[in-house]
Amino acid sequence: MTGSAEQLPPLRTALDPRGPWDPVREDLTTSGSALVYCTLGGWAGQLAEPSRFRPVLGRDWLRYQSLSHPRAQERFLASRLLLRQAAAAAIETGPELVDLAYQPGGRPYVRGCDQIDISLSHTEEVVVVGVTRRGRIGVDVELADRRMAGTGSERQGFTRYELDRVDREDCSLRNDTLVRLWTLKEAYSKALGQGLRFRFTEFGFALDGGEARLVQPGGEAVRGGSAWTFGTFSLERRYVVSVAVHDAGFGDSVDLSVGTALDEGLLDTLLRTSQRF
Numbered sequence: 001m002t003g004s005a006e007q008l009p010p011l012r013t014a015l016d017p018r019g020p021w022d023p024v025r026e027d028l029t030t031s032g033s034a035l036v037y038c039t040l041g042g043w044a045g046q047l048a049e050p051s052r053f054r055p056v057l058g059r060d061w062l063r064y065q066s067l068s069h070p071r072a073q074e075r076f077l078a079s080r081l082l083l084r085q086a087a088a089a090a091i092e093t094g095p096e097l098v099d100l101a102y103q104p105g106g107r108p109y110v111r112g113c114d115q116i117d118i119s120l121s122h123t124e125e126v127v128v129v130g131v132t133r134r135g136r137i138g139v140d141v142e143l144a145d146r147r148m149a150g151t152g153s154e155r156q157g158f159t160r161y162e163l164d165r166v167d168r169e170d171c172s173l174r175n176d177t178l179v180r181l182w183t184l185k186e187a188y189s190k191a192l193g194q195g196l197r198f199r200f201t202e203f204g205f206a207l208d209g210g211e212a213r214l215v216q217p218g219g220e221a222v223r224g225g226s227a228w229t230f231g232t233f234s235l236e237r238r239y240v241v242s243v244a245v246h247d248a249g250f251g252d253s254v255d256l257s258v259g260t261a262l263d264e265g266l267l268d269t270l271l272r273t274s275q276r277f
Contacts, residue, residue: 008231011035011128011241017046017053017081024089033132033245034089035139037235038082040074040125047074056084056096079127083108083120086129090116107193119190126239135227135248138191140183141241144234148182149175157182159204161219180232181205183242184212187230191244205230 009027014036027034040047050073054061060080067073084095087110091098099111108118119130119139130139148154154163158181166177185200206213212230214222227248233241 007031007229008243008245009034011037011233011235013042014038014082014085015042017043017085019085021085021089024086025092028090028131028133032134032247033130033137034086035128035130035233035241035243036082036086037126037128037141037241038078039236040078040127043078044074047077050077053077053081056081058096058100060100075122075127079120079122079129082127082129083118086131087113087116087118090118090131090133103193105193107190117191117193119187121186121190121241123239126235128235128241130243130245132245134245136191136193136244136246138187138189138193138244139241140186140190141235141239142179142183142186144176144179144238144240146179146182147175148178153182154178157185157200159201159217159219161206161215161217162204165206177207179240180207180242183232183240184230184244187242187244188214188228191246 009031012023012027012035024034024036050064057064057077057080060076064073064076064080067076080100081095084098084100087098087100088095091110091113100108101111102108108120110116110118115133117132117136119137121128121139121141123141123143126141128139128141130137148157158166158178162181166174169177181204182200184205185203188203189198202217204215204217204219206215206219212232214225214228214230216222227246229245229247231243233243235241
């Protein structure tokens with residue numbers, strides 16, 4: 001049985017790049033993790049003067065300048081500001097002192113600070129960031145009305161077990177359920193990190209009301225699943241946000257490698273598939 005979604009912190013909004021960040025720090029203290037989002041529209045006034053954030057962006061400033069489309073620049077600026085602020089809240093420092101770096105697959109991490117893990121997702125107007133001190137975290141945000149039912153995504157993105165369960169539901173809820181499953185899969189794969197890529201048909205989720213359990217393709221339980229907590233949030237009635245948190249436990253040495261975060265049998269299956277659809 002996976003950890004209860006009730007163990008997850010609330011999804012908080014950052015009204016301004018300057019915060020307030022105290023609620024995020026409180027969530028990190030009480031649950032070990034924090035989830036925060038911003039909207040490009042809500043930050044528009046602040047983002048209109050990008051040069052003032054150059055000291056905070058650090059090396060990302062050059063990447064920001066290389067983007068030619070104004071909307072892409074705005075989204076990049078907002079996402080990196082939110083990411084650095086959330087990481088700064090976790091390690092109790094200023095955002096300009098957060099040394100943000102990227103793994104080969106593009107996954108962000110804080111250089112020299114293995115005690116925390118961060119994740120970033122964005123779509124259209126929304127940017128979502130997750131940070132944890134517990135082990136690994138992954139977040140994903142999608143449009144709630146993204147069309148998946150009756151498309152090739154059903155065959156390519158879900159297991160037979162998942163589709164059989166969806167078939168037994170009210171058909172009017174089919175697309176909503178598929179979007180939820182998809183975001184959970186994205187969040188889980190992001191939490192694993194390390195540039196790992198695998199087919200979404202090689203693992204699945206069993207949805208029981210508000211709870212989600214990681215399962216094998218045939219619906220069998222995953223060993224060691226109690227270390228994982230999954231949750232899904234409805235955001236502004238337009239977006240779906242899912243989060244996956246792996247609790248590595250506490251001690252003198254915490255191993256956050258993919259090998260220790262996955263069920264051994266499931267890991268072997270996933271690693272045999274080098275390309276995602």
